[in-house]
Amino acid sequence: xxxxxxxxxxxxxxxxxxxxxxxxxxDKYYPGADFQTSDMPKFELYDLYSExxxxxxxxxxxxxxxxxxxxCITCRVEHGFLVNLSNQNIxxxxxxxxxxxxxxxxxxxxxxxxxxxIIHDLKGELALDLGVTGAPETFLVSNGTLIAHYRGEVNDxxxxxxxxxxxxxxxxxxxx
Amino acid sequence: xxxxxxxxxxxxxxxxxTSALGSYLIIxxxxxxxxxxxxxxxxxxxxxxNNKRIKVGGMVLEGSVLREKTKIEFVITDYxxxxxxxxxxxxxxxxxxxxxxxxxxYLNEKTLYAEEVLAKHDENYxxxxxxxxx
Amino acid sequence: xxxxxAHFLTILSTGLFFLCFIFSFLLxxxxxxxxxxxxxxxxxxFLLFVLSFLIYVYLAVNDDFRVLYIAQxxxxxxxxxxxxxxxxxxxxxxxxxxxxxxxxWGAVYNFFTSNNQPLKAKTIGVISLxxxxxxxxxxxxxxxxxxxxxxxxxxxxDINPVLQDPLLAIHPPMLYMGYVGFVIAFGQxxxxxxxxxxxxxWEKQVRFWSLIAWSFLTLGIALGxxxxxxxxxxxxxxxxxxxxxxxxMPWLAATAFIHSLSVSSKSSILRIWTLLLSIxxxxxxxxxxxxxxxxxIDSVHSxxxxxxxxxxxxxxxxxxxxxxxLLFSYxxxxxxxxxxxxxxxxxxxxxxxxxxxxTLIFSTMLGVMYPLIYEFIYNQKISVGAPFYNAIFxxxxxxxxxxxxxxxxxxxxxxxxxxLFKNPSIISSVMAIMVVIFVKYKFLIxxxxxxxxxxxxxxIITRYIFVIFDYLVLKKFTNIYSITAHxxxxxxxxxxxxxxxxxxxxxxxxxxxxxDFYNNYEFTFDNMKLVSGPNYxxxxxxxxxxxxxxxxxxxxPEKRKYFVRGxxxxxxxxxxxPFKDIYMTIGDQLDxxxxxxxxxxxxxxxxxxxxxxxxxxxxxxxxxxxxxKRS
Numbered sequence: 001x002x003x004x005x006x007x008x009x010x011x012x013x014x015x016x017x018x019x020x021x022x023x024x025x026x027d028k029y030y031p032g033a034d035f036q037t038s039d040m041p042k043f044e045l046y047d048l049y050s051e052x053x054x055x056x057x058x059x060x061x062x063x064x065x066x067x068x069x070x071x072c073i074t075c076r077v078e079h080g081f082l083v084n085l086s087n088q089n090i091x092x093x094x095x096x097x098x099x100x101x102x103x104x105x106x107x108x109x110x111x112x113x114x115x116x117x118i119i120h121d122l123k124g125e126l127a128l129d130l131g132v133t134g135a136p137e138t139f140l141v142s143n144g145t146l147i148a149h150y151r152g153e154v155n156d157x158x159x160x161x162x163x164x165x166x167x168x169x170x171x172x173x174x175x176x
Numbered sequence: 177x178x179x180x181x182x183x184x185x186x187x188x189x190x191x192x193x194t195s196a197l198g199s200y201l202i203i204x205x206x207x208x209x210x211x212x213x214x215x216x217x218x219x220x221x222x223x224x225x226n227n228k229r230i231k232v233g234g235m236v237l238e239g240s241v242l243r244e245k246t247k248i249e250f251v252i253t254d255y256x257x258x259x260x261x262x263x264x265x266x267x268x269x270x271x272x273x274x275x276x277x278x279x280x281x282y283l284n285e286k287t288l289y290a291e292e293v294l295a296k297h298d299e300n301y302x303x304x305x306x307x308x309x310x
Numbered sequence: 311x312x313x314x315x316a317h318f319l320t321i322l323s324t325g326l327f328f329l330c331f332i333f334s335f336l337l338x339x340x341x342x343x344x345x346x347x348x349x350x351x352x353x354x355x356f357l358l359f360v361l362s363f364l365i366y367v368y369l370a371v372n373d374d375f376r377v378l379y380i381a382q383x384x385x386x387x388x389x390x391x392x393x394x395x396x397x398x399x400x401x402x403x404x405x406x407x408x409x410x411x412x413x414x415w416g417a418v419y420n421f422f423t424s425n426n427q428p429l430k431a432k433t434i435g436v437i438s439l440x441x442x443x444x445x446x447x448x449x450x451x452x453x454x455x456x457x458x459x460x461x462x463x464x465x466x467x468d469i470n471p472v473l474q475d476p477l478l479a480i481h482p483p484m485l486y487m488g489y490v491g492f493v494i495a496f497g498q499x500x501x502x503x504x505x506x507x508x509x510x511x512w513e514k515q516v517r518f519w520s521l522i523a524w525s526f527l528t529l530g531i532a533l534g535x536x537x538x539x540x541x542x543x544x545x546x547x548x549x550x551x552x553x554x555x556x557x558x559m560p561w562l563a564a565t566a567f568i569h570s571l572s573v574s575s576k577s578s579i580l581r582i583w584t585l586l587l588s589i590x591x592x593x594x595x596x597x598x599x600x601x602x603x604x605x606x607i608d609s610v611h612s613x614x615x616x617x618x619x620x621x622x623x624x625x626x627x628x629x630x631x632x633x634x635x636l637l638f639s640y641x642x643x644x645x646x647x648x649x650x651x652x653x654x655x656x657x658x659x660x661x662x663x664x665x666x667x668x669t670l671i672f673s674t675m676l677g678v679m680y681p682l683i684y685e686f687i688y689n690q691k692i693s694v695g696a697p698f699y700n701a702i703f704x705x706x707x708x709x710x711x712x713x714x715x716x717x718x719x720x721x722x723x724x725x726x727x728x729x730l731f732k733n734p735s736i737i738s739s740v741m742a743i744m745v746v747i748f749v750k751y752k753f754l755i756x757x758x759x760x761x762x763x764x765x766x767x768x769x770i771i772t773r774y775i776f777v778i779f780d781y782l783v784l785k786k787f788t789n790i791y792s793i794t795a796h797x798x799x800x801x802x803x804x805x806x807x808x809x810x811x812x813x814x815x816x817x818x819x820x821x822x823x824x825x826d827f828y829n830n831y832e833f834t835f836d837n838m839k840l841v842s843g844p845n846y847x848x849x850x851x852x853x854x855x856x857x858x859x860x861x862x863x864x865x866x867p868e869k870r871k872y873f874v875r876g877x878x879x880x881x882x883x884x885x886x887x888p889f890k891d892i893y894m895t896i897g898d899q900l901d902x903x904x905x906x907x908x909x910x911x912x913x914x915x916x917x918x919x920x921x922x923x924x925x926x927x928x929x930x931x932x933x934x935x936x937x938x939k940r941s
Binding site for chain 1: 235238254255256274275276
């Protein structure tokens with residue numbers, strides 16, 4: 001009788017921890033990650049540095065879109081990792097979000113530029129169509145389709161666990 | 177020995193029956209008080225019974241907010257599907273067009289009658305207010 | 311430079327705490343030299359660690375934005391008080407504080423416990439090991455000492471204005487103090503199991519520490535409830551939010567624990583319960599930390615998440631809990647008492663209530679876990695609503711109160727005998743029935759559960775008034791603090807019942823200079839003004855409220871917009887009367903210039919917190935009286 005009771009207590013506890021172990025190890029445990037695909041929205045916005053108009057046709061192939069702003073401290077933390085990525089020839093397009101032009105340019109001058117080019121989205125129009133809720137956020141885009149979306153800071157771990165699996169599965173960035 | 181054994185068996189049985197009954201009542205209470213969470217596109221794809229309380233999460237569509245007295249109507253969308261929401265009361269501070277919300281309410285004729293509107297936010301990623309010269 | 315020193319000190323003290331654990335468990339603990347060594351090592355390690363925290367506080371006060379965490383959560387313009395509280399406004403810093411409190415409890419225990427206490431060395435060993443586990447968690451997965459390279463920001467960020475509130479700045483520390491306070495009970499139980507000598511009496515000592523920890527936990531929960539009421543603008547005191555639930559579970563377990571302790575500190579019966587509960591309380595506290603910090607549950611309270619943290623915490627907590635349960639199972643025989651519990655004795659009622667509390671904990675756990683399990687299996691998100699918790703908590707709590715009521719007249723190890731003509735129970739029931747009838751017709755209440763709550767609550771209160779009378783007039787010995795705590799319980803269930811039944815709210819659309827009636831009060835929208843605060847702009851609406859008797863008062867709900875994050879917050883306006891709060895918040899302005907405001911009448915809500923305060927004070931005084939008795 002008491003043996004049964006003890007076994008029950010231990011068994012339930014083990015079950016409890018096993019469940020959480022399994023739960024944490026599931027992919028969906030990254031609440032910031034979203035793998036629903038959708039088409040790249042149409043837009044027309046200026047380049048951060050020039051009066052050049054950029055629209056969806058200027059984007060082709062496979063690349064990342066990184067939403068950032070100079071007021072966002074987490075973006076600064078993320079920045080070093082993005083510079084590393086760009087050094088590995090991963091093309092990144094910056095989407096400067098609700099930011100003043102001068103602040104953004106000064107920021108890039110200070111911390112380095114990992115971006116192929118930067119879209120200046122002062123009012124957050126494109127960001128809204130993309131479903132951005134803040135900064136930083138990062139999208140993986142392949143041939144006009146958004147295939148992954150991560151809300152929050154991208155770092156080594158997020159890159160390995162969230163982006164790499166889908167990159168491998170889809171066979172992206174092979175030509176580089 | 178015998179009567180003691182019998183007494184023990186009875187008490188074990190009693191414990192088992194009470195705990196089984198208790199668990200049954202708890203699980204029944206749980207089962208009838210679950211709120212299912214849907215995205216707007218899931219609502220357009222699936223049949224949801226009208227009298228069931230549900231939660232729907234998505235973005236408030238720009239330009240969809242209509243107010244009349246204390247009533248407010250708006251559309252929440254996940255850019256694949258959308259649903260009309262009707263609510264009577266004060267919406268939270270962080271509620272605005274283009275921001276994320278979660279609505280708790282009952283579905284009727286493709287309209288969600290809200291009991292509660294919650295704004296979704298992550299404290300780390302709030303943009304500051306800047307003057308956008310129009 | 312200072313931040314590197316703080317970082318280094320923390321690493322050093324982690325090493326020392328580990329040594330402390332090794333000394334206490336590997337060397338013979340009966341040797342006084344060993345106990346002295348353990349005690350000294352712990353003190354030194356503790357001092358180094360606290361020094362590290364004080365340096366961190368100094369850096370936060372002096373805006374050292376080289377430190378990433380401070381840069382992310384503090385701002386140059388914040389008042390000093392909030393610069394300090396910004397330390398625990400997010401994950402890394404609050405974990406830091408959590409461990410500081412953990413080690414403080416250990417240090418206080420170490421200081422006040424004499425070295426010839428047989429369980430002292432091992433208890434400190436367990437506390438050290440727990441500290442090491444969390445320190446490694448801090449250093450490896452959530453390092454608050456990280457530095458921004460290359461150039462620090464000039465002004466820092468800003469803490470969330472919702473969190474810029476004096477109450478919120480003290481609510482988490484109180485809660486953490488409560489959570490980690492049970493480490494002493496846990497440590498002593500484990501030490502007792504490791505020693506394996508059933509004659510060691512550890513319950514009396516543990517009772518003192520646990521009562522203090524319980525008081526902190528109660529205070530933390532009550533402050534959180536009060537904060538949500540007036541700052542979040544939700545207008546209630548409890549929302550069955552998952553994070554509230556994970557704080558409630560250790561509280562329930564702790565309440566059952568301190569009651570079991572009062573039994574097993576007198577005789578060795580209920581030792582199994584007591585020991586299991588001590589493990590359960592601490593496990594549930596840790597489980598709360600895990601749930602909040604792994605970001606598994608979406609909630610207003612949740613911290614930014616990182617799976618590695620979750621995994622680490624899960625592994626460490628799993629290790630602690632399973633090891634202690636294995637130990638419990640292995641030493642089961644020393645816990646078994648051959649005394650039987652007399653039916654209808656005080657012990658029997660406490661045992662029954664232990665089972666009922668267990669049911670409450672189980673149900674709460676189910677409510678927290680079920681959405682996770684469901685999502686895991688069916689990949690569909692669900693949540694458990696408040697009606698579930700109400701359906702479980704109301705009847706079980708009332709049942710537990712009834713058993714509590716019977717236990718007033720019962721005696722230790724004796725069958726309950728009530729002499730119907732001499733016992734004040736009859737008078738107390740009559741009084742309770744009269745109150746119920748009065749309330750039913752005065753407030754027009756028809757809900758069975760509300761009336762039942764009032765009846766049972768009144769029974770408890772009136773019955774205890776007789777006991778207090780005996781105590782004061784006839785000088786009959788009683789545990790007066792236990793009585794005040796239970797009167798608090800009686801008040802609590804009455805207040806909750808009435809609040810639930812009577813409270814009402816309504817949204818109002820109103821133009822300036824217009825007025826409207828609600829619940830026999832006239833609300834006149836008098837004025838709207840724009841005001842600039844130190845770091846925000848706000849709009850304030852002035853309402854003149856008039857009751858039937860013509861008494862006037864002013865309510866000025868406010869909406870603030872903070873500069874740094876552009877966040878908008880609602881400041882509620884509350885008019886407090888003994889039996890109800892009139893509670894106003896403002897919403898948005900419509901195109902025609904009118905405003906939407908929300909008016910709530912919250913009945914008896916103050917009594918809920920008042921009863922919590924009564925319980926907290928009783929807990930502290932009881933602990934104090936126990937410590938006086940011991941010395």
